[in-house]
Amino acid sequence: MSVPLAARACMRLSGRIQTSAFHLGATTAPVLRRIASALCSSCNIMHGGMFSSGSAGNGLKHREKSTLICVEGNIASGKTSCLDFFSNTADLEVYKEPVAKWRNVRGHNPLGLMYQDPNKWGLTLQTYVQLTMLDIHTKPSISPVKMMERSIYSAKYIFVENLYQSGKMPEVDYAILTEWFEWIVKNTDTSVDLIVYLQTSPETCYQRLKKRCREEERVIPLEYLYAIHNLYEDWLVKQTSFPVPAPVLVIDANKELEEMNRHYEENRGSILSL
């Protein structure tokens, strides 16, 4: 078999494993998922061991292969609390959203600017969010499992999309962000192995947002959380809007913190793809 053919065969195998793993038994699925994530997503050829790294042939470095879990959900749905819960787990690296960077880049606050005037500053914030997400996706791992809060995919499919659909982002800004996004996804390794979606009602998030009281977010109305919620549901539950990059595990996250933590403990294995 020629190399391109072998690569294409690997690509098909990898795709099949990724999409069907959740229909398999509890013992087979994690093993297959690990095999799938050991396949290089840039050229879809197995590169030595499970945690090997290599060059994609275009000068860009691959992420060392580990299982990547992205925790997704609306604003204040409990993502950070979920990552906090798992943060002391052995063999797991946790990456929270770099909100501190979005609030302070060299003395500027793009998050605050965007909430004050989305038309003017949406592109600025989303360009920086995309960069910081890419940074986390491509960080070489030292553990077999990596968990990150949101992803480069939700930044684009949820937040950029919301700005654009609500008429708060000019078409040219949307086009430029889309060009950047498509280039990044094609030329770097942003592959994801599992999406954990914390599903909440917008009302629950609104209460938690008010309780957290982040200064920049004081202007957020309930309608904004509805818009983000609907985009998430279309993407991850109905799967009708944009490509879903990994199997999705949906968790009802409306419950109180204690109950959520109990649920995380009881379902540790499936959440961490073990």
Ligand SMILES: Nc1ncnc2c1ncn2[C@@H]1O[C@H](COP(=O)(O)OP(=O)(O)O)[C@@H](O)[C@H]1O
């Ligand atoms: N299950 C829960 N029940 C009640 N309050 C919660 C729960 N999860 C998180 N919170 C609180 O809600 C706020 C937002 O939670 P956080 O984990 O920061 O959400 P996110 O990271 O999704 O924005 C915080 O004040 C947090 O303490």
Ligand SMILES: Cc1cn([C@H]2C[C@H](O)[C@@H](COP(=O)(O)O)O2)c(=O)[nH]c1=O
């Ligand atoms: C990814 C992303 C986030 N934001 C905004 C939305 C919130 O105000 C914060 C993130 O806080 P959360 O409690 O972790 O949801 O950042 C954005 O405007 N654009 C984005 O792409």
